[in-house]
Each structure stands twice: as C-alpha cells, then as structure tokens.
Amino acid sequence: MKVLIxxxxxxxxxxxxxxxxxxxxxxxxxAASSPHIGDFCDRCAVADHLxxxxxxxxxxxxxxxxxLHQALLTAESPRTVLTWLRNSQSARLLRDIAASGxxxxxxxxxxxxxxxxxGGAQSTDYLRSLLVAYGILPDRDxxxxxxxxxxxxxxxxxxxxxxxxxxxxxxSVLPRARRRAAxxxxxxxxxxxxxxxxxxxxxxxxxLATLGVSLDKATQHQVDQWLAGGPTTRYEMRDFLVWATxxxxxxxxxxxxxxxxxPELLDEDTHWDLLQQxxxxxxxxxxxxxxxxxxxxxxxxxxxxVTLTTAHLDTTDGRTTLRLDDTPIRLPDPLDRLLCRLAEQxxxxxxxxxxxxxxxxxxxxxxxxxxxxxxxxxAAHGISVRPSRATAxxxxxxxxxxxxxxxxxGMHIITAQAWRRRTGSDWTAYLQARRRAPGITRTPHVQ
Numbered sequence: 001m002k003v004l005i006x007x008x009x010x011x012x013x014x015x016x017x018x019x020x021x022x023x024x025x026x027x028x029x030x031a032a033s034s035p036h037i038g039d040f041c042d043r044c045a046v047a048d049h050l051x052x053x054x055x056x057x058x059x060x061x062x063x064x065x066x067x068l069h070q071a072l073l074t075a076e077s078p079r080t081v082l083t084w085l086r087n088s089q090s091a092r093l094l095r096d097i098a099a100s101g102x103x104x105x106x107x108x109x110x111x112x113x114x115x116x117x118x119g120g121a122q123s124t125d126y127l128r129s130l131l132v133a134y135g136i137l138p139d140r141d142x143x144x145x146x147x148x149x150x151x152x153x154x155x156x157x158x159x160x161x162x163x164x165x166x167x168x169x170x171x172s173v174l175p176r177a178r179r180r181a182a183x184x185x186x187x188x189x190x191x192x193x194x195x196x197x198x199x200x201x202x203x204x205x206x207x208l209a210t211l212g213v214s215l216d217k218a219t220q221h222q223v224d225q226w227l228a229g230g231p232t233t234r235y236e237m238r239d240f241l242v243w244a245t246x247x248x249x250x251x252x253x254x255x256x257x258x259x260x261x262x263p264e265l266l267d268e269d270t271h272w273d274l275l276q277q278x279x280x281x282x283x284x285x286x287x288x289x290x291x292x293x294x295x296x297x298x299x300x301x302x303x304x305x306v307t308l309t310t311a312h313l314d315t316t317d318g319r320t321t322l323r324l325d326d327t328p329i330r331l332p333d334p335l336d337r338l339l340c341r342l343a344e345q346x347x348x349x350x351x352x353x354x355x356x357x358x359x360x361x362x363x364x365x366x367x368x369x370x371x372x373x374x375x376x377x378x379a380a381h382g383i384s385v386r387p388s389r390a391t392a393x394x395x396x397x398x399x400x401x402x403x404x405x406x407x408x409x410g411m412h413i414i415t416a417q418a419w420r421r422r423t424g425s426d427w428t429a430y431l432q433a434r435r436r437a438p439g440i441t442r443t444p445h446v447q
Contacts, residue, residue, distance in 0.1 A: 042078040049085045058101040065098065067134045089120070090127040106137055110145070114152045126364055133365035143186035144177055147194040154198055161205050164215065164249055165198070172243045173197060184410070185307035188370060196233060201240035203230075215250050223253050232258060262422075263390035271296060271391045274383055279334055284381060287360060290342050291374055292383045293335050298324065298409060299392035302371040302385060309357040310343045325410030398423045 025031070026041035040048060050069055054062050075081045085091050097108055106128070113124040131137040151169045155162050173194045180190065207226050208218055223241070227234050238255035245252050266274070278284065278292035294300045304324070314321050314328065320336035321328035331339065342359050360369040375385050396405055402416035409416075 042082055043073075046075075046078045046081050046085065047073060049082070053085075053095060057098050060103055061098040061101065064103055064136055065094075068131070068136060071134055089123040090130070093123055093127050104131060104136060106140065106145070110149060110152075114149055114156065129364040129367055139366075141181055141186050143188060143191045144174070144181055146188075146191040147174060147177055150191070150195045150198060154202055158202055158206070161202060164205075164244065165201060167247075168201065168240055168243050169194070169198060172239075184304070185368075187303040187307060189303050196236050197239050200234055200237035203234070204237050204240070215244065218250055218253060220253055223255065227255065264387045265394065266384075266387045266391040271388070271395075274388065277381075278383075279338070285377070286338065286342055286345065287369075287374070288377050288381055288383075290335075290338050291360070292378055292381070292388075293338065295378070295383065295385065295388050296392055297335070298329070299389045299396060300324065300409070301389070302374055304410065306358075306360045306369045306371055306374060308359045310359065311357060312359075313339055313343055315340065324408070326407045329408065393419045394423055 026044050027039060028044045029041060031041040031043075050072060054065065054069055057065070072081050072085075093112065097104060097112075102108070109124050109128050113121045116124065125142070128137065128142070132139050147169070151166065154165065158165075177186075177190055177194055180186075204223075204226060205215065208215060208222070211222065213222065227237075235255055235258045238257070241250065241253050241255055244250045275293065275296040278289045278296065281289070284292075291302070291305050294305050295302070308322075312323050314323070320331050320340060322331055322339065323329070339359070358368040360374065361367070362369045378385060396409070397416070397419040400408070402413055402420050405411070405419070406413045406416040
C-alpha cells in the first residue's frame, strides 16, 4: 500500500508511478509509513522496538521471550502491537522484570500483584495471561492463585492475625476450592467466595480488637451485636467461626444461616418468548443467543456457561449433544446449530488472540469471558439472568426427579431436591416404578 501523492492522466497515483520518490514510504520495506511513528511503517516500527528491547536483555530472559517476540512480529494488527509496546503498563512491567536478568516466573508476578494497587494487579494479570498463552510460563489455575494472593494482601495489612487467618485459609478454604476446581473449571466467583470469608473473618477480629477482647474470649453476645450492626455479608463469618471452634481457637459461637429469599420468576409467556427470540432472532449476537438459550432452557449459571469448551460438544451421526455434567444432552434444533456455529466461529480479541477451545473466549489471551460483560449483554437484550435461570429450573424440576436432574445439569443432589420442593411435585410414584422395573435389584437394608 502506498500513499497517493501525485496525478497521472488525471488519476491519483503514488509518487514512484508518477516518477517521484515517495516521501511517505518506509525506508525498510517501502510500505506506507505510520502516521504515529513517522519514518517507519507499523510492522517495521514493531520490529525496531523489539530489536531494541531484546538486544538490551541478558541472554536467558531474551531466549525465554523468543515465542512472544515472534508472535509480536507476525501479529495481524501491528499498529495495535505498537500501541501496546509504547503505552501499556503491562509492557513496561515486562521490560522491568526481564531487565533484572532473572527468568520470568509466576512468583515474580505474584509479588508484583500483591505489592501494587488494583490497576497494577490488572496489568500484571494481563501480562501473565500473555506469557502463559505463548508458553513462556506454565499454565495454572489463576482463580485458586487469586485466593492465595488475597490472603497475602490481608496478612500484609494485618500481620497480627496470621496465626489464625493463615491456617484457616490454607487448611479449610483452599482445600474446598481445590476440590471444586477438580470437578469444574474455576471462575472469578470462586475467588470472590473465598475473599468474602477472609474479609468477614478479618473484620470480626478487628471488631474484637477494638473491644480489647481476644478470639478465645469472645462471647455469643459480642457476635450477635456485631452481626446486627452491619451488612448481611457479615454472616459469611460463620464459616470462620465453625473452623475456629473445631480447632479450639474460641468457645462454641453460633452464626445462623442466612435465609434465602424465594427466587423471582418470569411468567410463562415471557419465558418462552425470550427463548424463541434467542433460538430464531438472527439480529441478536450469536453469543447472546447461545448463552440466553442455555440459561432459559437448562437454567445454567453464567459461571458455568462461560467455561464451556468445544470438548463439551459432540456430534455423532448428525446428532449434537452437550455435556454439562455426566449425562450428555441431545440438543434440539436450532440450538444444536447455534452451538456448532459458535464453536466454529474464530473470535479474535486484540492482537494477542491465540487458538482457544473456549466457546466464550475472553479479552485476555487464553481466558474465557467474564460473567459480568455477558450478563450485561443479556440484560441489554431484555434477558434478566436470575429470573430466567430460576424459571427454567422450576420447570425442569416439575418434569424430572432430582436423581435425574442433578447429573443432567451438573448440580448437587441437595440443590436439585431444593428446586423440587419449590415446585411441590411428588415423585414417590416415579421412584416406586423404578423399584419395580425389571433388572433393578434392591440391596436389603442391614440393621
């Protein structure tokens, strides 16, 4: 591409075609120079920046960053890469860390994320995802690592609580988070779940400190007063007190379970109108149609929807199934076609997009989409997440017993029973029919 600066036979043309040198040509490749740089084109300017950057590094970090170097040189949008190299805080972090001469590690980035503010932590997280996507750092569960970083920040601010807060997180909170991560992909909600419990524990310990009381001397009256004097999130402290009581850090103190309000529901006509819109309205974005359909038809949490990958889909003999847990679900038409289209669609999010199996890829390399933006996209098209999910689950619980619903949707059997109770359905006849069915042997009860 060349800049048209001359005329020949009444037509606009470039300088060389008219017999004049092109003052806007890149001196290296002769392409049009960048309006942001001056002499070089965008791609040659990227190469010049990278040469200066890499040549100034010690040999080990320079070799480690080789895959990223190559990816930046060949990116589809060199101007975006150039903007990142020149202006982003994550690029400056990369230069500073690499200039130390030490190999890049997750531990270095964790230290930076804890020591900087929220903006610095976000830049560190973006840089980390970039380095993982190009194989420079090993992959890991960032949401589990986020729990440990939150603990480090809490202890940095309140080191006096380390003897009780560190073992609570290490031996109670983290093991449960890891077990859940082994069953399903982690999401930001898992980090929030742990952080809420840590924050409630710290707030209560601070309250006791203002009263001049240690944890082992705390009374039920002091717990009740503290709960009554603040937001309902204080009830999350129950988890910490149960652990502390069992470990002998305090006397037996009680925090009641918070009662959950009955879910808001959609009326039947609205529910099915929204589902039909998602299935058939070609003007809706494809990701909104798929997410809305899974929400309205199967009552899936957005945190589950965004972690779906192409591996959850299977097409055999022209039939497409979706596996939400143990039981594959044969998808109706046109939902099967929508999911296949989404799986085949190559979405690129910025210059650093890499191949990914996520059905809902995120803005950061190698990550899935966050639930917040997807929730806002659904709301913008009239789909309210909580009422839509509750309505779908109520209808499914009316049609299926909990023993079928739980493995179908990937929910705990107790959760499925709770939804069944909301419908008032009685599945006694169904269970008796299964006991009488041939081929089913009942194990006798042993006293």
